[in-house]
Amino acid sequence: MIAITGARGVGKTTLMLQHQVLGLEKESRSLYVSLDHPYFFDHSLLSLAEQFYKEGGRFLFIDEVHKFPNWSRELKMIYDLFPTLKTVFSASSALEIFKGESDLSRRVMIYHLHGLSFREYLSYQLKMTFEAYTLQEIIQNHETIVRSLMSELEERVLRLFKEYLEWGYYPFALELNKKESQIRINQVINVILDTDMAYAEGYTAATAHKLKKLLAVLAETVPFQPNVSELARKLGIARDTIYQYLKLLERGLLISPLYAQGKGISLFQKPEKLFLENTNLAFALQNYPDLGNLRETFFFNQLRNAGKEVLSPKSGDFLIDGQLFEIGGKSKNKKQIAQEASAFVVADDILIGYQNKIPLWLFGFLY
Template identity: 45%
Template sequence: MDELLNYQAILAKNSPKKWHRYLYSQIPVNERLIGIKGLRGVGKSTLLLQLLSEKLSQGSRALYVTVEHPYFYRSSLFDMASTWYSYGGRYLFIDEIHKYPNWSRELKLIYDGFPDLDVVFTSSSALDLYRGESDLSRRLFVAVLHGLSFREYLSINGYFSFAKIEIEDVLNRSMEITQSIFENLKHPILPLFKDYLKSGYFPMTLEFSSDQISQRLIRIINTVLESDLSQIQGFSADNLIKIKQLLGAIAESVPFEPNISKIAEKMHLGRQTVNLYLKNLEDAKILQLLYEKTKGISLLQKPGKIYFENSNFLFSFQGTPSLGTIRETFFLNQIKNAGHLVGLAKKGDFIVNENLTFEVGGKNKDNSQIKGIEKGYLALDELEIGFGQKIPLWLFGFLY
């Protein structure tokens, strides 16, 4: 146990203290078992260490462990929790639970056996935390940590810390809100937005140049495929090659309108297998699948369009992606990350929460494609201040 406490002390000393991601204040205090999912590189470990530091500063007995520590070569997760509980431990923070075999069974044993011990753990976004050898659905609270919103990007880079904005205010008060933002932001917004779209979705924006970030994102995607998905889904080497081929085909022409039959024939796979691979890539936060319906989507339903999960991935794969694709990817990403339902619109580009229609484009786009729609809006790039139906695209980056 001493080696775990010493390792924790080193990490806690060097973890950021002053700036917190949006999820930090949303972690419920009355839940005994909390799982935090998210793509690699979005800051899950940092969040866990910040939660640890908070508990330690309050005088609580709290322990951070990563399942990759050599301690677990010889001891089980349950044995470690039992020892910590006997020491009077009150909180246990476990990093990267998906790398531990039988994780769900041992979490259930910990939850049931140590009623005064609160557990918070992180996992790959590809892991279905409600699946496993033991049923955790009645015990587990799941939270998702997304990449940085544009609002968080401005804050983490020291420009200004803005409060998040509800979508109703974005739609109804865009002129007032944008003017208020410019009163506090002493820097042109559009160049900052352009930088964010290329390389600002991950907290590593503080450490590396945009070119370095693009290279690192390719490595992140490969690690997700070769480690997370392979381990979680039990993929063989052949499965992995097929998934990379599928991702490569999508990367050539996103937003991709898939013909599942043709893809299946070309790759010598069944239609159901192709749909399953697409769903795996969405769960892993590499792709976003868009459907005409926003509810009741079956596992094997064909998506209408496929996007990368975020615009930074676009630049990593394509180098110079089209402006239209960048804009749509950003809008879809920020709206979905804020918890809204998004589907393909019959008129316009997207339908949000089943009653809001959006057309995404440049500042000179007119409203012809949403004409006659009661709740139709234009989300426009290269526009600083909103008015009427015309809303600056960057403002949707303040939703979370």
């Protein structure tokens, strides 16, 4: 049994349908169902799986699993009762899929689907294939890597990078124009807060309204250094509730917290900074997002999506694998991190770097 999680809009449904049509043999006997279909108003998931299995079904793809009552119990029963039925289901990132009445942890392999990397965006837009690189490969060989890419990308890479920051993170942008993409991103935000979050324990319409207010406050100032007392005063809610709301926004993949080096992470641990989860959200929530914030948000997002632990250091912007990174424009220098042995300047608006100065866009080739 496989679970696919990820933010709304990143392509979980498309991925399952493509695999069903293109990844399985024609006689594989597969079925796709979405649990928000009216059929499930008076039918159980278990009864459908049983009927499908008896008729020879062997691959079951289940979408919007969190919209079905007792979904975890029924999935557990499907797993136990039909041993040759291979099941794949998608789940909202706002949902804790192992928290419930039935323990699925020993039965399910979880895969998280991220939004497009800059590398993937380029591949789709230019109809080309580009290699992904590790962080250490970029650090050690960035000049060589960029020269090899320039024969195909040339100077248009900077124009495409700006497009990506604005509307290229979600795959649906590949088929829409800029205005349509931003409308769709706003719809994604509303569906997460109004619908997906509604399946979290204790979530109400009042909670949704306050989360929207909180997100609007954060969007104006991200990367936001949280003053929980000030947020509580502005929104008229308790400090502890602010922490819980921030966790909900994080689970919905609308914000990403950056924690300090050497500090633990818990429900009531205040992060050093809060970022929007990706730069496209900034353009959907604000008319003119701050350029410095966009740069940091992009870097943080791509490194996290590549599986790296990113921390807030005492000097510099980010600490990853014991290495410091300072983010800025093309004139940025190492002044703030000059005393650090392993430190790098990540600069926007440059095609190619030199020594410890690396182009920002190249960190979009990590996955």
